[in-house]
Amino acid sequence: MMIIIKDGKTMTDKNTFYNMLKTNAESRPDAVAVVYDTMKVTYEKLFDDVTKKALHFQKFEGKRIAIFGPASYRWIVNMFGTIVAGKELALVDFFLPHDSRVDLLKKTEVNYTLTSTNQYILSDENSIIISSAEKDNVDGLIYDENTQEGDIIMFTATANECDKPVVLSVDNILNAVMAINSRVECTSDDIVLAQIPLHNEFGFIYSLIWPLYNGAMVCIGRGLRHVDADTYYYNPTILIGTPSMIDYQRAISGFNKELNTIIIGGASCPFRLFENLCDSDLKVYNIYGMTETSGCVGVNELYDGSYTLFDNNAVSIADDGEIIVSGPCVMKGYYNDGEFTENVLKDGVYHTGDYGRINNVGRLVLLQRNPDIILLPTGEKISRVRTNEQITAINGVAEGFITFYNNRLTAVIVPIDKSASEDIFKRRIDKYNEKKGYRWEIQKIVLRKEPLPRNSDGTVDEEAVCELIGD
Missing domain, CATH: 3.30.300.30 (ANL, C-terminal domain)
Structure with a gap:
């Protein structure tokens, strides 16, 4: 098995969340992995909690679990625990109206739910706590490291549906993380503030999985009431946000002195905002990607708005100018919709519906976003x-x-x-x-x-x- 040396730690070529967490727990056991308000959790404890949660979930036969609740340490443990247990995980927006959320649960045919209102105790598809689920003692059980980890289901908009479930594998996610590392630096010394929702691919990958992969400290935002203060409370070195959120932080002078990198995604960054941020000597990156490509196509760090491709071999332009993407970051497909999957995923190549060109230095120039989708600055x-x-x-x-x-x-x-x-x-x-x-x-x-x-x-x-x- 190939061994990759990264920041003094050993990473195997088997792309699993279990291996990622175990590697950090063994190489940096006492380093802080997650901070939530006054609570600090080390990489060793994070790995231990996730493994125990996975063993607990493996006691139950159902294969698909939905999680919805505000971001917290318990959300993170349950999220990882579900996937490491080999269960499929649906990430659902906690703030959706009840009827909309129920529709998504039915659409993805979940067997169980994990929600903050039930203290993340395993519940049935109607969010009624399963009687035996409160007993989570796993003493004597041993986790099988050959367990096939579960897929992740996220929701996005397509031409024909407002909330289309997209199936991503752990391999998709971790390949995206390695691609990001090839263009943007995050080290074990960094502090990353996660203020945006974790149920979509940009927040999930860039503000949680990417920094944890690199052994950084992830600070979970304390909610909308504290958006103004969280940067000065946690003192991050890397801030992840949508255009509207970053613009708000700029307007209220919300950038702490330790901050050196801002990553903007979920939507295109307006030139005015990009220029203003760059004038403040911050490293600024605008990400181009979509849920179907694990949020990973290109990154813009120049005033001209063009994008450096994460993988030059994965992106090409069709005869009609459409941007098409292949490679290990491309989704497995849309959940339970083979016909629509075949319409946009042809021979492993995803047809984005966006249009552009490759300029004379190999950078991607966006000419038109998919006209069937409105992309808001909130992401x-x-x-x-x-x-x-x-x-x-x-x-x-x-x-x-x-x-x-x-x-x-x-x-x-x-x-x-x-x-x-x-x-x-x-x-x-x-x-x-x-x-x-x-x-x-x-x-x-x-x-x-x-x-x-x-x-x-x-x-x-x-x-x-x-x-x-x-x-």
Whole structure:
């Protein structure tokens, strides 16, 4: 078996979370792995807690567990424990409305749930605690290091679905981590602040798995109430965030003096923000990737906005200009949807729906993001087609179109009754927002009596729509 020497520690070529955690526990047992408020946990204890949790979960026959709750040490232990036990893990947004969360649990056919409201005691698919699950004594049990670790299911937006479950393997995740290491430095001396949600690929990989792989200290943000203060509370050297979060931190002078690196992802970083951050002598990186590629395609560190590819051999441009990606970071597929998987994953090559070119120095230049998906600066993704259908289905709407204009998610509505007032549709949109939750709340509506402007192929002309909004 090949041995890789990294930062003085030995890593085997078997890509597993168990090996990652064990390696750090053996090489740096007393080093702090995770900090949550005043709680500090060493790599040795993290490995011990995860292994015990995995042994506990192996007592139960079901193969798929969903976890939802705010980020915490217990969330991390249960997440790793599920995967190390050989169970499949679905990462679900804790702040989703109840009905939306139930829909995702049904969609992924989970057998069990782990939730903060149940103190992360194993519960059934309806979040009712399993009677025998509170007894988690595993004395005398020995973990089988040959256990096949479970896959991770995350949710993203596609052309036809707002919450499409994507299946990633541990091998996908750890190959992404090694690719990140080839372009961005993180050492065992670093302190990484994880303030963004861990249920999506950017937060999960860049603010948790990547630093733990490198033996760094991960500090878990204490929630929205402490966003203003967490940088000065934990004094990170690396800050991970979405464009909107980093811009907010910049505006409130929230960068501590120890901070030297900012990694922005989940959405493209506006040039104004990138320029402002670079002027402050920070190392700034904007990540280009999506859930289907384990968040790993390229990284921008230059003013021109082009991206250094994590793997030059994995990215190419199709004849029509579409960016296509192959290699070990590409997903296994969409959960329980072979047909749609085959539409975008052809012979192991993922068709992103984004368009670009490779410039004369081998860097990726993005020309157009997937028009079927709205990418918000918060990192949230919206299926434009499905959302347009939902808006049009609202009572009294003849045509509906969603767009992100002037930093606000805006619904342009053509009413059936041209005399209908805007207040009527504001109330109906408010009800729509209640079902969707905070993720993609429609913040503005524009009523229009004339039909929406369209392109020659019949699709709505978004550029013309935005001009109408501006007028």
